Amino acid sequence: MYLIESKGGAISCMLLALFFLGTWPAIMTLTERRGRLPQHTYLDYTITNLLAAVIIAFTLGQIGPSRPNFITQLSQDNWQSVMFAMAGGIVLSLGNLATQYAWAFVGLSVTEVITASITVVIGTTLNYFLDDRINRAEVLFPGVACFLIAVCFGSAVHKSNAADNKSKLQGFKSLETTSSFQIETNPANSELAKGKAKEGTAAYLIELEKQRAIKVFGKSTIIGLAITFFAGICFSLFSPAFNLATNDQWHTLKHGVPKLNVYTAFFYFSISAF
Helix, strand or coil: CCCCCCHHHHHHHHHHHHHHHHHHHHHHHHHHHCCCCHHHHHHHHHHHHHHHHHHHHHHCCCCCCCCCCHHHHHCCCCHHHHHHHHHHHHHHHHHHHHHHHHHHHHCHHHHHHHHHHHHHHHHHHHHHHHCCCCCCHHHHHHHHHHHHHHHHHHHHHHHHHHHHHHHHCCCCCCCCCCCHHHHHHCHHHCCCCCCCCCCCCHHHHHHHHHHCCCCCCCCCHHHHHHHHHHHHHHHHHHHHHHHHHHHCCCCCCCCCCCCCCHHHHHHHHHHCCC
């Protein structure tokens, strides 16, 4: 299997991962706002993820002098690590599905701030102790504390946004029975010209609600925050589970059985999403 053994290569992979982490939420949010159900988007995601895991396992997982490779590990007695990898895949899948609903209720920006911050706070803490405290706590945890503060600010922003939207929509009792004529002639929207509604206005919020797959008008703000926090907790648990799968810190494998390589762990990780 192919291994990256330099710090430069590892940092490059981290930057590439951050790029992808910053793009997929926006794309998935766009599909939901255009009427695609989260269940269908999730199915597309899991199928693609599994195909990628298989391709990577049979290429990068097989080349190079490092052993054991992917195919060899499929027949080894490593079910304990496999279970950890699959558990990580399950919680990540639950987090992904919950996040799609959180985007609708809370909004993309607030959801990402809260879920990412919870992931860093809980995930970093768990991995710190799993890895036998190899990192300097005085450097690591002040950064974690900043993310904890971000959770509080994100929650406050959501509360403010919800109050703002409620005030804008006071003149509309039911989105299902609100016509375009009512939107344009409503006193709150008299400044709007005919055509596409301006973002952030009541007209825009109503047209978006009519088009999107998840209807959120009239729902409690607590529901949105609860889904967001649940997604963040799920995201925070997948990396410690994957860490246990590949490093066996709890010594669950039998003597002489090699630890799962990242390609095999990712393969089982992706299977569990179904």
